[in-house]
Amino acid sequence: MTDLLLNASSFLLSGFMALTLGQVVMILAGGGLLYLGIAKGYEPLLLLPIGFGAVLVNLPLTGLMEHEGLLRFFYDHGVLTEVFPCLIFVGIGAMTDFGPLLHRPGILLLGAAGQFGIFLTLALALALGFTQLEAVAVGVIGACDGPTAIYVTSKYAPHLLGPVSVAAYSYMSLVPLLQPPIMRLLTTKRERAIVMKASKESVSRPVRVLFPVVVTVVTCLIAPKGAPLMGMIMLGNLLRESGVVGRLAASAENEIPNVVTLLLGISIGATMQADQFLRPATLLVLALGMVAIILDTVMGLLFGKLMCLLSRGAINPLIGAAGISAYPMAARVAQVEGMKYNKRSYLLMHAMGANTGGQIGSVMAAGIMLSLLQGLGMG
Amino acid sequence: MNNWDFGLTLTLVGMGGTLVSLWVLTFVMKAMKRLFPVKLDKSAGTGSGEGK
Numbered sequence: 001m002t003d004l005l006l007n008a009s010s011f012l013l014s015g016f017m018a019l020t021l022g023q024v025v026m027i028l029a030g031g032g033l034l035y036l037g038i039a040k041g042y043e044p045l046l047l048l049p050i051g052f053g054a055v056l057v058n059l060p061l062t063g064l065m066e067h068e069g070l071l072r073f074f075y076d077h078g079v080l081t082e083v084f085p086c087l088i089f090v091g092i093g094a095m096t097d098f099g100p101l102l103h104r105p106g107i108l109l110l111g112a113a114g115q116f117g118i119f120l121t122l123a124l125a126l127a128l129g130f131t132q133l134e135a136v137a138v139g140v141i142g143a144c145d146g147p148t149a150i151y152v153t154s155k156y157a158p159h160l161l162g163p164v165s166v167a168a169y170s171y172m173s174l175v176p177l178l179q180p181p182i183m184r185l186l187t188t189k190r191e192r193a194i195v196m197k198a199s200k201e202s203v204s205r206p207v208r209v210l211f212p213v214v215v216t217v218v219t220c221l222i223a224p225k226g227a228p229l230m231g232m233i234m235l236g237n238l239l240r241e242s243g244v245v246g247r248l249a250a251s252a253e254n255e256i257p258n259v260v261t262l263l264l265g266i267s268i269g270a271t272m273q274a275d276q277f278l279r280p281a282t283l284l285v286l287a288l289g290m291v292a293i294i295l296d297t298v299m300g301l302l303f304g305k306l307m308c309l310l311s312r313g314a315i316n317p318l319i320g321a322a323g324i325s326a327y328p329m330a331a332r333v334a335q336v337e338g339m340k341y342n343k344r345s346y347l348l349m350h351a352m353g354a355n356t357g358g359q360i361g362s363v364m365a366a367g368i369m370l371s372l373l374q375g376l377g378m379g
Numbered sequence: 380m381n382n383w384d385f386g387l388t389l390t391l392v393g394m395g396g397t398l399v400s401l402w403v404l405t406f407v408m409k410a411m412k413r414l415f416p417v418k419l420d421k422s423a424g425t426g427s428g429e430g431k
Contacts, residue, residue, distance in 0.1 A: 108402075109398065112397045115397050120390065126383075126385065135386070204417045207408075207412055210411055214411065218404060223400070364401060368400065372393065372396075376385075
């Protein structure tokens with residue numbers, strides 16, 4: 001009887017006995033993400049499931065990420081197959097109004113400049129000793145676009161999925177803190193105070209409906225490997241703009257991204273296993289992720305200054321910072337900063353145009369990168 | 380391909396390709412707006428005429 005009791009109690013204590021220091025650290029890290037999401041409100045939709053997934057996967061003897069484990073199932077069938085990020089894109093497309101961009105198409109170029117950080121960080125990652133495919137995954141954090149980062153990383157460097165996703169999502173929520181000092185550093189007070197005129201042109205319904213179809217055709221002809229991403233975002237937008245499939249549009253905007261965000265978040269959290277996450281490379285990935293977003297902002301602002309010069313002061317360069325894909329935070333930051341220097345300055349709609357341009361730009365940049373890698377025999 | 384060539388190729392073609400692609404898209408958007416302009420409301424047109 002005593003032996004039986006001892007055996008039973010040792011069984012109940014086996015979890016405690018198997019707990020390693022690394023797992024404790026990662027459970028605390030998961031707790032940190034939960035704190036940021038719940039108490040600070042930073043991207044709670046993602047940081048909450050990611051944080052909980054990180055806690056869960058680092059509990060010993062649970063087998064959640066082993067063969068046939070629950071989280072392994074979500075990861076294998078949703079992340080590695082790239083289904084989750086693509087479904088999230090349907091939701092993003094359904095939630096995005098490309099109207100401000102269609103009002104002023106030239107602003108789309110800011111969405112291109114806002115992606116330059118991807119490529120500059122890629123070069124930096126190579127210089128720091130990452131392998132070529134790892135550098136691609138690290139650079140793509142600069143897309144400021146979680147699903148794109150996950151899509152590319154799961155394809156080329158799945159072992160970096162944890163740090164890349166955490167960096168992509170957490171820095172996205174830090175855009176309101178990261179961007180303003182760079183904006184003030186790179187622009188003059190006079191530039192920041194520029195009032196942009198509202199566009200008088202309207203956009204007809206056929207243009208709004210045709211836009212997602214035409215963009216899909218043009219971009220996928222240029223970069224076919226980006227088709228899953230661009231195709232899905234534009235499908236979501238077509239559901240929204242067509243006006244004839246209200247139920248599908250509502251699902252694309254709500255139910256689909258809600259369910260997928262939950263599963264994607266917990267699957268990403270599950271990649272934060274102590275033995276794989278606690279490595280010097282992780283810290284380097286997190287640091288380079290921040291560099292990527294800073295470089296995006298710098299390049300967007302510099303391009304904004306160029307457009308300001310070419311338009312003889314008609315464009316406020318602050319909207320260049322909104323050329324990154326963090327939607328709609330980056331647009332709001334441009335609006336708030338503009339208002340600080342001129343109370344009559346309403347940059348929001350223009351910045352929204354640049355911001356939606358950034359969404360197209362980030363997917364386009366990823367598509368071009370994927371197509372290039374295929375061309376180099378690495379895809 | 381060594382790291383230097385790889386990095387340079389991806390950086391230059393990537394940045395250039397993204398910029399040119401989106402530049403092409405701006406023309407496509409402008410063309411679409413020309414092909415399908417906003418139709419003016421007839422009643423609004425009459426109204427403005429009456430005011431002259």
